[in-house]
Amino acid sequence: MDLMALIQQALEASGKLRDLSKKLEDADFKMILADLHSALADAKLESGELKIKLALAQEEIVRLKQVIEQRDKGKPTYNSEGVYTFEGEVGRFCTACWDSDERKMRLTDLASEFRFVGQWECPKCHAGYGAKDA
Known part of the structure; x- marks a missing residue:
């Protein structure tokens, strides 16, 4: 399972906990749960940005390997x-x-x-x- 799926699963669990918290009157629990949900949403956004950065880095690696390969073939x-x-x-x-x-x-x-x-x-x-x- 990839990171995005795990974060999505955690967000769903957080949502279920939030639904359960509506039955409770503990304000501290609700605040902690809201912080958890917010942190998981931030993590999901960050993981998406990291996937984009990884793809760009992999493209750059391929390009640089081609440059090195050209240089290895000799100068004109x-x-x-x-x-x-x-x-x-x-x-x-x-x-x-x-x-x-x-x-x-x-x-x-x-x-x-x-x-x-x-x-x-x-x-x-x-x-x-x-x-x-x-």
């Missing part, structure tokens, strides 16, 4: 075409995307009618590469 090599290549990877990669946030973006071929701006384009930042000198 700048070649004479003005693009990056990576050992063990096929294709040419955008220098701008790698230099700004270490994102490997494989370049795509431009259609022949657009070759005046270059041979390849980054699908992310749209940088052109391999332009012929006029």
Whole structure:
């Protein structure tokens, strides 16, 4: 049973105790019971917030593992075409995307009618590469 279910169960028990307390005339008991019910409600809210924080932390862990994995694969090599290549990877990669946030973006071929701006384009930042000198 998860924490939220346990807290919900405790809240229900607290509610039943509150119903029973209506039959009693002890003010101290009623005050303690009200404090208990309030504390359990606060705990339920806090556990929901903690679940959200945990999910965000797990996403960050996955992202950081990917960054470490990229670094483990090695740094790019700048070649004479003005693009990056990576050992063990096929294709040419955008220098701008790698230099700004270490994102490997494989370049795509431009259609022949657009070759005046270059041979390849980054699908992310749209940088052109391999332009012929006029």
